[in-house]
Amino acid sequence: MKSKMTKETIEYWRAWKEDKDEEAGNQLIALYRPLVDYAVQRYAATLPSSVHRDDLSSFAYQGLLDALGKFEPERDLKFETYAGWRIKGAIIDGLRQNDWVPRSVRDKARKIEEAYAVLEQTNQTSSSDHDVASYLNMTVGEVQQVMKDASLATMISVDEPVHDDDQQQIERYSVIEDDRADLPEKHLHERFIKELLAETIDRLPEKEKLVVSLVYFEELTLTEIARILDLSTSRISQLHSRALLRMKGVLRANKEHVQSM
Incomplete structure (x- = not known):
């Protein structure tokens, strides 16, 4: 058990894991419910209005129940981290x-994601919306509208399967949970992905790099970032989407190397 847990919480965990005590389970749900509320608030601030908060709450609640069922208190891992x-x-x-x-x-x-990958691999520098628009024979306005419309897709697609030329699927982040965890090639695979993304983030335009840092390292919402940078939330969403498209493009461009590891 983690020493930071109160005696009462430790007892709830013992009763839940050993006896599946329903009352103990309900107490744990109530105790960790703020994790659900935090996640819902964070996602709701960045998703289109077509996505209802009640749906997000339902998804998040299922995630909490899943975490309660699978968590092993004796392991050296905070439940808040695991449940998150x-x-x-x-x-x-x-x-x-x-x-x-x-x-x-x-x-x-x-198509925009692939354009970023081709252009940035060719030019070895970040590409502008104008560069992508010219490459795809689109207007800058059309490119920006697609990025706005696709903000939800870019947010949820880190784990989306990538299809190779034979329509075989590989997970972008299959390295997160892998039954080959102790194999040397798994560690090489994971290190390659991390180095690839680190290099990509380092090459991002400054504003996109800052937004990525604030979202994924400081865990701020797009609304909070908009206040800090004195920009509209829609502008921050656009910068966020563009940065994710660039990173996805790099992963796609290197998928053959990833698969061969």
Whole structure:
């Protein structure tokens, strides 16, 4: 058990894990419910109005229940950390299964993602919206509208399967949970992905790099970032989407190398 837990909480965990005591389970749900509320608030601030908060709450709650069922208190891991990942994963899965983003928007977003990958691999520098628009024979306005429409798709697609030329699926982040965890090639695979993303983030334009840092390292919402940078939330969302498209493009461009490891 973690020493930071109160004696009462430790007893709830013991009763829940050993006896499946319903009252203990309910007490744990009440104790950790703020994790659900935090995740819902964070996602609700960045998603289109078509995604209802009640749906997010339902997805997040399922993630909390999943975490309570699978968590091993004796391991050296805080439940809040473990549950945070489970809740986030449940929200992402729920959003993907309900598919709020039209296929046409996904297809356009994928073309923009691929354009970023080709242009930035060729030029070895960040590409502008104008560069991508010229490459795809689109207007800058059309590119920016697709990025706005695809903001949900880019947010939930870190775990989305990548299809190779034979339509075989590989997970972008299959390295997160892998039954080959102790194998040397797994560690090489994970290190390669991390180094690749680190290099990509380092090459991002300053504002995009700052938004990525504030979202994923400081865990701020887009609304909070907008206040800090004195920009509109829609502008921050655009910068966030563009940065994710660049990173996805790099992963896609290197998928053959990833698969061969």
